[in-house]
Amino acid sequence: MSGETIGMLLAITSGMLSLVGLISIFISMNSQHNVQRSREILWSIFTLPYKKNLFLEKGAIGQEVFRTFLLYEQIINEKNTFLRRIISFAQITLTFCGLIWTTIVGYLLKQSFSSVERSILLFCVILADIFVLYFIIKIFGLLTSTSKVGRLPTVNELLDADILTAGSNIITLASVSSQLKIVNSEIYIGFPIPFKNLMVHISIQDTVESSESPVEKNYNFDLVNGIKDFKKLDYREFKLLDDDYCYYPIYDLSAFEKGVAQNSIFAKVELLSKQGYVSTEFYFEGLLTVNNTNFVIYPYSFIERFINRKSELDPFSRYIKRSGKSIDKETEWFNTGKSFLALFDEE
Template sequence: MTGSTLTILLSFGTGILSLVGLMSIFISMNSQHNVQRSREILWTLAALPYERNLFHEKGSIGKEVFRHFIIYEQIINQKHGFSKIIIQFAQYALGFCILIWTTMGFSLMFSERPLFEKIFIFSGWLLTVSFTLYFILKIFEELKSTSKVGRLPAVEEIVDADRVNSGISVVTLAAISSCIRMVDSRVYLGFPLPFKNLRINLSFFDSKEGGLPDIGSRLTFKECMESYTPLDPEKFEILEDDYCWYLIKILDHHKNGHKDSLITLEVLSLQGLVTVEFYIEEFSGQKNTSLNIYPYSFEERFINRVSTLDPFSINQIKSSTEVKEEVNSCLN
């Protein structure tokens, strides 16, 4: 292959790479807006439990949580048809560049050249092709997903209350957006979304069940993880609205027909423990009666934020270190 032919092939490859660079800029600008919007939604959800007058409008918290989660889902799962066509075109263009480089490389290697030059040409060709294939198979494939581009949690991850590194406290959002519905003698617990890995404990302060458990140590926290009732996100009911309702308790008309009652709901996950309180002014528990009760306060305890400033995270690290030291001392 003559030098002029190699020059023409090189100009072809240079032109194609310039075009791919322009397409990459278009793809980045097109996905950056979605990434920024998704991050703003996560920040809003993270700050929502700490807004002033949070429980002022009954039922509005659940609507806000539902709305933000749905918008996030739509952005993350949005089908970017035109962007995917551009990405595929860029992948094909880079594949054509690999073909050009392979032709030029083998042409130079089979020419009359010193051995060290041939080794240098082959090493350069192998390194270039490897990087290009990485971009084709890895980088450009990730550009098709907004969550991978922005390193954002997927939809399944932001409803999982056991994922500590999701960026938001799912267990807190589930607790403050919860609702208790009393239909006849049945007590339902509702959430705006089918949150995963939630464990709950419901206490009637005027009944024999008592109040809050004494959670004073990490060991007790682990015991509560086993003793609390887990909620299956797939086994919920629909009752006149789009909430996820779980049947928690069946009341006794004679024992639970009261006027004033305080209900405490403890929501537990690996992210921590959140307690919310509900106040019932009057409920007879008789037939054809229905009552919706929304929380009026909440308290976070043992919230694990995976931070060097978070006391619970520091305590977990210390506890795990102490356990390792005890095991090592026993072995020695």
């Protein structure tokens, strides 16, 4: 192999690498657009439960949650065939360049070089091949996934109420977008999408005076003693009734059958996960009978407690840090539920 041949091969690889550089700029711009759009949607998801006049339009929050999650899913899981072909072309080009460099160095190693020069050549080609493999497998491989490029949660991770990520408030989102559906004597809780790892408990109180406002009532927060009454919902076993919500049976109104005539019923639904605890209040009146009924009740207020936001501004996060607890064990605290109050009992 002559010097002119080696020079020509190196010139070819230089041109191919320049082309790969231009391709990389195009891929980065395209990926950055999807990442930025996905991040904006993610921010809107996290701020949904705190919109002004949230419960004025009955059922609107559920429709908004479904629409936003669907849009996020479409962007995150977008399959751009043209972009994948460009990435494959760049990977093949880099592989070809690596082969040329290895061939040239292999030829030069057969020449009469000193051991030091041979070691330098061998080290350089190995290092170059490692960089080529890294770009082929790691860099260009990740560019096909919007979630990996932007370090954004996948759709399955976003639906999981046990995953502790910065700003994640899926349990609150599930709570405010929920609705109760009464079919005959059965109460179902419904969500616009199948959230994962939710524990639910409902308490029903029959208010004798229908005009009495449930907002003024005082219901004690006793999570430690009530944790055993929570039921874990299996997101794979939801039911479809007469709409697109995911429904789970959680209560039987038969016990109130004799006492609900012209009375109002106040329901408090508590949701629990590793992200925290949220209670949502429902109020409905004029229930003449629990038989032959089929209607929906929407929430009118919610309360968050011990939501893990992983922020220096969050009081609960600061309290955990001040208590000297190991961050690696936080999932164990949230899993038991009792740990919420156990932290405060130590004071």
